[in-house]
Amino acid sequence: MEKFTHLDAQGNALMVDVGDKKVTTREATATGTIHMNKECYKAVEAGTVKKGNVLSVAQLAGIMGAKKTSQLIPLCHILPLTHCSVAFDLDAAKQEITACCRVKCDGKTGVEMEALTGTTIALLTIYDMCKALDKNMLMSDIHLVEKTGGKSGRFLYVPEAKNV
Secondary structure, three states: OOOOOOOOOOOOOOOOOOOOOOOOOEEEEEEEEOOHHHHHHHHHHOOOOOOOOOOHHHHHHHHHHHHHHHHHHHOOOOEEEEEEEEEEEOOOOOEEEEEEEEEEEEEOOOHHHHHHHHHHHHHHHHHHHHHHOOOOEEEEEEEEEEOOOOOOOOOOHHHHOOOO
């Protein structure tokens, strides 16, 4: 049976000791999508949602979320991020907005969780700002797209390998 790295011999939770690992440049990109009704999508696209500029607020929220990952995920290390960006791709035909969060640091452990958290918080912010127009929005396909750095090297998402 595989040993769990976040448990001690007695089964208690622990933060993995990365003290002996080498500092390397680490990058990660995550993405996710939110689907909404036509009225809601058009309001976001036109910038007429009553709560304000949805995508601008969601962009800031995603960056803030990535920066606070260690406060949200119990055993995540605090990482000194050197870069974080959140971008959106709007698809009018599908009434979907895709969020993409890219994170970078020079550290001893990866930034995958920060990229995933940034993406998720951006999508949750869109939901929060638009829920008066559409409570039926659906967030989906949140996943790691790519990561580089560290001992395991590069990872690239392969859609066919989904564990569904």
